Amino acid sequence: MALNRRTFMGATAGAAAATLAAPHVYAASHGGKPKVVVVGGGAGGATVARYLAKDAGDALDITLVEPTRVYYTCFFSNLYLGGFRTMESLAHDYGNIASAGVNVVHDYAVGVDRDAKTVTLASGDTLMYDRLVLSPGIDFIDGAVPGWDVSQQNKMPHAYKAGSQTELLKAQIEAMPEGGTFAMIAPPNPYRCPPGPYERISMVAHMLTQMNPTAKILVADPKEKFSKQGLFEEGWNTHYSGMIERIGPDFGGNNVSVDPDAMTIDIDGAVENVDVCNVIPAMKAGVICERAGLNDGNWAPVDGATMQSRIDENVHVLGDACAQGDMPKSGFSANSQAKVAAMAVRAALTDSRMFPAKFSNTCWSLIAPDDGVKVGASYEATEEKIASTDSFISQTGEDAALRKATYEESIGWYAGITSDIFG
Amino acid sequence: MKRLSLFCAATAILIATGAQANEFGDAEDGAKIYRKCRACHMVGSEAFNRTGPQLNGIFGRAAASVDGFRYSDGLTRMGNDGLVWDFDTLDAYIENPKAFASDTRMNFPGVKDAGERADLLAFLRQYSDKPRDIPEAAPTATPREVDLSDEILAIVGDPEYGEYLASECTTCHQLDGDNDGIPAIVGWPEEDFVVAMHAYKEKFRPHPVMQMMAGRLSNEEIAALAAYFGGLE
Numbered sequence: 051m052a053l054n055r056r057t058f059m060g061a062t063a064g065a066a067a068a069t070l071a072a073p074h075v076y077a078a079s080h081g082g083k084p085k086v087v088v089v090g091g092g093a094g095g096a097t098v099a100r101y102l103a104k105d106a107g108d109a110l111d112i113t114l115v116e117p118t119r120v121y122y123t124c125f126f127s128n129l130y131l132g133g134f135r136t137m138e139s140l141a142h143d144y145g146n147i148a149s150a151g152v153n154v155v156h157d158y159a160v161g162v163d164r165d166a167k168t169v170t171l172a173s174g175d176t177l178m179y180d181r182l183v184l185s186p187g188i189d190f191i192d193g194a195v196p197g198w199d200v201s202q203q204n205k206m207p208h209a210y211k212a213g214s215q216t217e218l219l220k221a222q223i224e225a226m227p228e229g230g231t232f233a234m235i236a237p238p239n240p241y242r243c244p245p246g247p248y249e250r251i252s253m254v255a256h257m258l259t260q261m262n263p264t265a266k267i268l269v270a271d272p273k274e275k276f277s278k279q280g281l282f283e284e285g286w287n288t289h290y291s292g293m294i295e296r297i298g299p300d301f302g303g304n305n306v307s308v309d310p311d312a313m314t315i316d317i318d319g320a321v322e323n324v325d326v327c328n329v330i331p332a333m334k335a336g337v338i339c340e341r342a343g344l345n346d347g348n349w350a351p352v353d354g355a356t357m358q359s360r361i362d363e364n365v366h367v368l369g370d371a372c373a374q375g376d377m378p379k380s381g382f383s384a385n386s387q388a389k390v391a392a393m394a395v396r397a398a399l400t401d402s403r404m405f406p407a408k409f410s411n412t413c414w415s416l417i418a419p420d421d422g423v424k425v426g427a428s429y430e431a432t433e434e435k436i437a438s439t440d441s442f443i444s445q446t447g448e449d450a451a452l453r454k455a456t457y458e459e460s461i462g463w464y465a466g467i468t469s470d471i472f473g
Numbered sequence: 474m475k476r477l478s479l480f481c482a483a484t485a486i487l488i489a490t491g492a493q494a495n496e497f498g499d500a501e502d503g504a505k506i507y508r509k510c511r512a513c514h515m516v517g518s519e520a521f522n523r524t525g526p527q528l529n530g531i532f533g534r535a536a537a538s539v540d541g542f543r544y545s546d547g548l549t550r551m552g553n554d555g556l557v558w559d560f561d562t563l564d565a566y567i568e569n570p571k572a573f574a575s576d577t578r579m580n581f582p583g584v585k586d587a588g589e590r591a592d593l594l595a596f597l598r599q600y601s602d603k604p605r606d607i608p609e610a611a612p613t614a615t616p617r618e619v620d621l622s623d624e625i626l627a628i629v630g631d632p633e634y635g636e637y638l639a640s641e642c643t644t645c646h647q648l649d650g651d652n653d654g655i656p657a658i659v660g661w662p663e664e665d666f667v668v669a670m671h672a673y674k675e676k677f678r679p680h681p682v683m684q685m686m687a688g689r690l691s692n693e694e695i696a697a698l699a700a701y702f703g704g705l706e
Contacts, residue, residue, distance in 0.1 A: 462654025
């Protein structure tokens, strides 16, 4: 069934009435404190909820809607594949955010009625809001890789939302036959975590070098270029010589289909048998944005000064889901945008001050043990978009001590950002 | 010889990144330890480069900067990035040269005893004309890392704006003062904070992320951050 906002709301209301005699309506009356509902408890949503509670907890009624009780960060999940982190070390719960005064609701947000200013949950409950913050991350575009859909994700994992998918991918790599083939179908731009697929290749190569050194890695990539390409290719030559083959669009990397039952991939007519296939399909904003009618194309456009939707000023969209300009879709970016959004929401609903929006991002990647690299930039909001103001990138040929220091810095960053997000 | 405590802005920063050295030792004892170094290094009026570079004037000298000596790529790079030899950097280097600069050509396991290193550095210090970062020179003769006008130093920061700006810093720097991999920045004297940020802004300090972050902050914004972080325990 094709969903639009009204038919969806109607359907949900009917389903709720059938299962619950009297669905709750949180905040039924609009007396009391202004209400902020945050959808999505990742790097964007958890940060905005925590900052609002920290800075304006007495003045606002803040609800965070997140389906999972334990959140596994996508960032650093490649290091789990490489054996540098445990899955437990990537796990975060919402205890500190709840203690800070946020009403944490573990449920799916399934619809938004922007006229009534309500969010509907899968349970049938309804949340009213004065300001809504959507930070739902990404979903995959149906049919982006012919032969694959999410029902095939156990045969060909995407592992692009961390947790059980990441564990499954690692188990499949460990079970590869000697000399087998790991394939990755890389995504087209724009997508979550631009260096992510290539850090993953590095970590899989590190794994295979240890346990299955004659195995091969085959990457079908629709993009001509990718993030930190020179750094990754230098590292692959140094550490994993001869193991990795990347097929770009010139050789059909943009014309790929898969057969999960046969475990084959077809790259521009050439069929390959593979042992593990990591399909990272083309992406779009988390589906709640589409249901709320906030997308232009696949993403939800926002005004960078406040992170408000360009379609509805009562809604802010953060992180991977928004179309904002020059920032990459990353956890760091989402966390950075969340602070601007929190400041803007607080200023709109209380009498606190507005400050100029400033953003930054740094993406660290691990290529091999103690071989870390980084890329980053700073940004400001213009009328048109979030625009890059300055940038830097690690250089090829750097010495081992600097690369080690960069890796150690990334570990410090992980500790810093996760305590900034989750308290 | 008495032991003197050492203090300057640079030391405060190094303490924040984990270095603990803060005392000078006995130069006479240091002369004996220096015998280990003599196989490769020379110091004094007749010194010249041998297997290792001559060590006259090493205090306050940029790393890998003696003319005519071929250094490892790593040390050369650190010198280009702004590493200057002072008590703390030399102390860290001679403790474990390969850990400090993994490709260093100095084939020496290091002096593990902190007191022996202090003695050795007290000996070497005698051959540096105007040593920076030494007790006799501090505090009046210790230059700031950057020349800041009295007007900049006098700016009273707006801590509320500082708190908002600080939210960018706390993505990496932890408010609880943890300094594993990334230095802690809470509780600094405000002037040290201001000097450090201007040193990054002017690119005297070598870290690219910090150069970029500081580079776009105005004088008032730096003062606001110093006011906010200085007020945290």
